Structures are given as structure tokens and as C-alpha cells.
Amino acid sequence: MSGQLTPHGAERVELPGSEGPIAALRTRETGKATVLLVPGYTGSKEDFSPMLDEIAADGFRAIAIDLPGQFESPGPEDERSYLPEALGQVLAGLVGHLVAGGKPVLLLGHSYGGLVARAAVLAGAEIAGLTLMDSGPSALPDGPRRVALSVGEPLLREKGIAAAYRMRERMYEQFPSWVRLPVELKEFLRRRFVSSAPAGLLGMADGLRFEPDLVASLAEALGSVPSLVVAGEGDDAWSVASQQDMAERLDAPFAIVPNAAHSPNTENPKALLDILLPAWRSWL
Structure with a gap:
């Protein structure tokens, strides 16, 4: 099975969080460091299933x-608690818990998770390296993804989360890549979406539409901490050019994952790992 249902050897655990327990997949204890992987909007820990064992x-x-x-992580009812700054505080607390275990933490944020990872660094998270993957310098630019957020908001508020997912599924049906997905994976994606907190979907959507450009502040906060920006060659959220510019402003290496769009972690995990693992080794 591909994508989020890829078999792996990680265990399902719950970690401490200021807004309640944080559901996680965790591999065995090792000697180098901990890599903390943060998913994007409507995502989950399973987005990294194809990468965990490697x-x-x-x-x-x-x-x-x-x-x-x-x-599977509970959250508050206040939509503002899901903006990058607020979630960054939660993530910084989790990083502190992991660092207390004695191993350095390398942080990777995908898409909206990249905005949250950035906010965690700005909140003082003690990381040993930062990877931003298919994430941008600020809010989503004009395009289909931003339009979908604006169209989906009133539907989610008025009709509920199941209706919002049905609209999302109808939009996906025009893409051959969605049509080809196994039935089991489509069911998982549906279950994941409707299990999420409506306030979280609404708050994160606001973050995606209105987050300011904080790249200069991030560069200052990182100081000598190494960073890396990675993008799928066909990313349709933030442009590849905007991500390359962000890397230059961070004085960070920039890498493109071939045969991938917005989610190299599921679309081409091998090529992605060929970029990530050498970089992470060099940071230590």
C-alpha cells in the first residue's frame, strides 16, 4: 500500500502537549538525534509513513x-489557537520535552506545518536544524488552493465537516491522480478529515490566507542553526521560485525533489530522503 497506509515499524504513542495529548508515530530509540515531523493543513502523522523506517x-x-x-490529537475550540503563532508555542513546548531527553531535535515542517515550525523557532524552540518542505514565506498566493479555502469556509460553518469533505472530494474527482488512489486510502483520507476539529480547520485556513512574511525574523532567530528548504518540482501551493527565494533569504541550501508536487513525502519519498538524510547527518 502506498502513501499514508505504507507499512512501518513505528509505534503509536501520545506525547505531552499544552492543549492535550499529541498523537504521534515514533520509531525506536537511536543514537544521533530526534527528527520531529510536522504535517500540513488537513494532514496527519501518517503523511510521513513512507519515510519513517528509512x-x-x-x-x-x-x-x-x-x-x-x-x-487523533484533541484541540481547543478557539479558532485563533490554530494560527501558526499559537501552534508554534505548542510545538516549542514539545521540542523542549524532547530535548530534555538528552538528544538534539531536528525539525521538519511540511506546508502549513512549515509555518508552524517557523513559529516554534520564533518562540524559542531549541532545535539543532530546520527543514521547510513545500512551505512558503507567507500566506498562500492566489490560486486554486486559496480559492478552495474561501469557498469551503461558509460550507464548513453552515453545513458541517461532512459536507465540507464532500465538496472537497467532488473537487478532487477531476484529477486522475485522485481517481487512481486505492479505495482504502480514500477512506482513510475521509476518516482523517471528518475526525479533525472544525475549529482547527477554520483557524488553520485563516493562517494559510493571512500569515505575514516572517522570513527575516526567522533568519535572525536561527542564527547559526542550519536550515534547508525543499520543494517538489511541481508544487502547486507556493511556487518553487518563491521557496528558492526564501532559501536565499535564510542563507539556506535549496533542493528540488523530482517527480513530486506538493507532498514529496508520499509522492517520491526515496528522492526526498536522498536529500534530507545527508543534510541531517552533516548538521550533527
Whole structure:
């Protein structure tokens, strides 16, 4: 099975969080460092399933999480609690808990998770390296993804989360890549979406539409901490050019994942790992 249902050896655990327990997939203890993997909007820890065993085999402990309000992590009712700044505080607290275990933490944020990871650094998270993957310098630019957020908001508020997912599914049906997905994976994606907190979906959507450009502040906060920006060659959320510019402003290496769009972690995990693992090893 491909994508989020890829078999792996990680265990399902719950980690401490200021807004409640944080659901996670965690590989075995290893000697180098912990890699903390943060998913994007409507995502979950399972988005990293194709990568977990390979990360562990390279000597890192991988921990993939559901952010508060996502899938199996409970979250508050206040939509503002899901903006990057607020979630960044939660993530910084989790990083502190992991660092207290004695191993350095490398942080990777995908898409909206990249905005949250950035906010965690700005909140003082003590990381040993930062990877931003298919994430941008600020809010989503004009395009289909931003339009979908604006169209989906009133439907979610008025008709509920199941109706919002039906609209989302109808939109996906025009894409051959969606049509080809196995039935079991489509069912998982549906279950994950409707299990998420409506306030979380609404708050994160606001973050995606209105987050300011904080790249200069991030560069200052990182100081000598190494960073990396990675993008799928066909990313349709933030443009590849905007991500390359962000890397230059961070004085960070920039890498493109071939044969991938917005989610290299499920679309081409091998090529992605060929970029990530050498970089992470060099940081330590």
C-alpha cells in the first residue's frame, strides 16, 4: 500500500502537549538525534509513513505528529489557537520535552506545518536544524488552493465537516491522480478529515490566507542553526521560485525533489530522503 497506509515499524504513542495529548508515530530509540515531523493543513502523522523506517535505519529517531485539532490529537475550540503563532508555542513546548531527553531535535515542517515550525523557532524552540518542505514565506498566493479555502469556509460553518469533505472530494474527482488512489486510502483520507476539529480547520485556513512574511525574523532567530528548504518540482501551493527565494533569504541550501508536487513525502519519498538524510547527518 502506498502513501499514508505504507507499512512501518513505528509505534503509536501520545506525547505531552499544552492543549492535550499529541498523537504521534515514533520509531525506536537511536543514537544521533530526534527528527520531529510536522504535517500540513488537513494532514496527519501518517503523511510521513513512507519515510519513517528509512529515517530510523539511518540512525535517527523519527517522530511524526498530529498537530492539535488534527485527526487523533484533541484541540481547543478557539479558532485563533490554530494560527501558526499559537501552534508554534505548542510545538516549542514539545521540542523542549524532547530535548530534555538528552538528544538534539531536528525539525521538519511540511506546508502549513512549515509555518508552524517557523513559529516554534520564533518562540524559542531549541532545535539543532530546520527543514521547510513545500512551505512558503507567507500566506498562500492566489490560486486554486486559496480559492478552495474561501469557498469551503461558509460550507464548513453552515453545513458541517461532512459536507465540507464532500465538496472537497467532488473537487478532487477531476484529477486522475485522485481517481487512481486505492479505495482504502480514500477512506482513510475521509476518516482523517471528518475526525479533525472544525475549529482547527477554520483557524488553520485563516493562517494559510493571512500569515505575514516572517522570513527575516526567522533568519535572525536561527542564527547559526542550519536550515534547508525543499520543494517538489511541481508544487502547486507556493511556487518553487518563491521557496528558492526564501532559501536565499535564510542563507539556506535549496533542493528540488523530482517527480513530486506538493507532498514529496508520499509522492517520491526515496528522492526526498536522498536529500534530507545527508543534510541531517552533516548538521550533527
